Amino acid sequence: MTSGEKPAEDPIMESLQRIGLLTRLVEQRLSQALGVNSTDLSAIEHLITDGPLTAKDLADRLQVSTAASTHIVDRLERAGHVTRQPHATDRRKVLVLLADTSKARLFELLAPLLGGVGERVGKLSGAEREVVEHFLASVVEIYTAAAEGVTSS
Secondary structure, eight states: OOTTOOOOOOHHHHHHHHHHHHHHHHHHHHHHHHTOOHHHHHHHHHHHHHOSEEHHHHHHHHTOOHHHHHHHHHHHHHTTSEEEEEOSSOTTOEEEEEOHHHHHHHHHHHHHHHHHHHHHHHTOOHHHHHHHHHHHHHHHHHHHHHHHHOOOO
16 A cells, blocks of 8 residues: 555444444543543553552653653642552652542543443343454554554654
8 A cells, every 4th residue: 555545345344443433432522521621531541551650650650751741740739630649568659649520520421321332232242242352452562562652753
């Protein structure tokens, strides 16, 4: 295929492309609903997924400097989305915790999406489930390799 040439139509490829576009749209709408920018939303997602984190841990996950991470946490704290708490065993560290109200609001906003996808997954037969799991695992590998290969100049 030469540059500028459109790949042959494939419903699976088209669906994957639409999912990517719709994912970004959902993220934009979530950011608007929570009153945060996309980086702040990513920080919230990491706090939901990984639990309380230090600003350094958050910086590593977001791939930003610790100074930038501190600014992100400051913004989220001012907006009422996070609180800071001393680490239980290391007095030098401070943990960033997601506010229960923010977590509840995020899950409230995502309930139709999560419920709908969960319902569809639940309807898969054993054989369908195996095919889908294998396919998605291989797509995740490809995306992971692509993400690691993309660098800023």
